[in-house]
Amino acid sequence: MGRLNGFRFRDVARKLRHFGFRFDRQAAGSHEVWFHMERNLYTVLPNHSGDIPEGTLRAILRQAKIETDDFLRS
Secondary structure, rough: OOOOOOEHHHHHHHHHHHHEEEEEEOOOOEEEEEEEEOOOOOEEEEEOOEEOOOOHHHHHHHOOOOOOHHHHHO
16 A cells, blocks of 8 residues: 555545645546646546545646645645
8 A cells, every 4th residue: 555545535635725726627527627827737636436546646746746745744
């Protein structure tokens, strides 16, 4: 089990808000697009029940240009 296991949609959304991201729009299916206005960055967040897979969360953080350690500390 990696360090990024066990995060649900609500946890990740709260942390993205902490880093300045805001909900932008609904995407295909149950996915949401989040946007950081000052840094002009987008990321896509799946709104599924259960935990977000570690690889998916790593991709979200890479899109958002958030370091793993910073994400875990927030």
